[in-house]
Amino acid sequence: MRLAVLGAGAVGASVVELAADYGHSVTAFADSSSAVVDSDGIDAADALAAKRTDGVVGSDDPSDALSADYDVLVEATPTTLGDAEPGFGHVRTALERDRHVVLANKGPIAERFPEIRSLEAESAGEVRFGATVGGAMPVVTTIEDVGPSRISAMRGVLNGTANFVLSRMAAEGLDYEHVLAEAQDLGVAEADPSFDVDGTDAALKGVIVANVLDPDGGYTLADADVDGIEDLPGSMLELAKEDGRTIRLIVEFADGQVRVGPRLVPENAALAPAGTRNAVQLETEHAGQLDISGRGAGGAETASAVLSDVERLES
């Protein structure tokens, strides 16, 4: 397949780097201010080097990437809320051109799912978004395989930064601010970690799962009930530990409601993964509880999920 990759952050760059290894070519690659387009396939190494040294991927205009020759648009620009632009517009343009779309950007699926589905219904292109929830963990594909109507609830740890902070607070008896600063030093938390620690990122993933499990629900972030971990005192984790428990930022979808917040869980439970790992639990009708865990983020991890979605388009 010929891929147009929009977004040159960790995920977009990794997709460009790994595409050939998965048997695909990249015919367009853009960040917010530049692009490189070549219908014979761009030179991935050149573009990635240009991005590192000059801050631009090439000398073309970003809009050229959208109108380039490609089979699949890979939407890996940063997640935005509300109208989910410019990601939503990219998806619409590709679908109107009867092209496939694979998203790593959570915005369009979390905020404008019914519109995406109706654009897809009018298009010869298909939309996939497994990479938006849990990176390479097979969350969306497992739900599709089991059948959304046969799953009554999802619970999960879907933000690695918040999980790292809570793990460290519990293990070391340290306070939130101290651990967050450490996480920022390690590169586990961003300079502005708001979306990770206030529950927004986990909520977006919960909303996406809600839209898969209940396709007519039209869930958006506004429907989610969200608490973060910023105000959690270290003493709460000590109290939990005395009882063999710990605290995790859990996102849940059940009974038509997405909820995110710190919850008590048994210390060694499937929903208490260590460090930055993620975990998801599905309650199924005929097969009991299914647990999946893995690395929920990371450039190569999420890129491999994007490329698995590309392969699914072919089958």
Add this chain to the structure above:
Amino acid sequence: MRLAVLGAGAVGASVVELAADYGHSVTAFADSSSAVVDSDGIDAADALAAKRTDGVVGSDDPSDALSADYDVLVEATPTTLGDAEPGFGHVRTALERDRHVVLANKGPIAERFPEIRSLEAESAGEVRFGATVGGAMPVVTTIEDVGPSRISAMRGVLNGTANFVLSRMAAEGLDYEHVLAEAQDLGVAEADPSFDVDGTDAALKGVIVANVLDPDGGYTLADADVDGIEDLPGSMLELAKEDGRTIRLIVEFADGQVRVGPRLVPENAALAPAGTRNAVQLETEHAGQLDISGRGAGGAETASAVLSDVERLES
């Protein structure tokens, strides 16, 4: 889809019971001595009641099921070793008739994989066998999605009976014979539990995973290095516990070799599931370690995996 279900044990019976709920009809259903065939769809409740009360599913001959009208043959007869008959012959007949085949029977995939693949290559029918490994746990589908060549190793707990026995031995400090008798009383272990406790069942699943991960390897049970748990003294579990570890019957495929045997694992590790639960770990190239756990067996659980495979045939 119209299903012909061969085998009226827990899995076959559950497939017949659940088929309508998944939008399929059953046009043939057979056990080893009887069958019921109706191209308009059999009465599932009648056939299951007849099996319970009279020991036969209907008044037709088992061979009639194989020549009936159907789109998918569901092979759920008991797993046999070596020539894997009669299961293998059923699969061949269906593929020669250009029909799809979904297996819950491990024999043909573990013992005669290259022949199955070459019969499939000559047929318009497709073969799926996700239910043979870990019941409804998405093991085979996750390997397909990640890509077999991008997974370097698999480790797992894939026999619920052996896992139950080891869990109980560790928790109660009891000996093997005592716990096995208890498991038989509870219906967790069969009257003849040999294949579960001697490692054969786990090895068959390991061989199937090996055939998926290395499709040209042509692995069979004879290639596996297998130890069971029958001779494990309770004192070994006590010794492990003092060190924060426990013992599980682990099946591993790595470096071209299938190995099964009791192994030391950390007490709360992903590979130390509780009771009859199963767990699988995949080492991936780009996404680190993926963990999956769930109920690895059971009629309804395995039947739901069979029916997910049927849905995959349609996509």
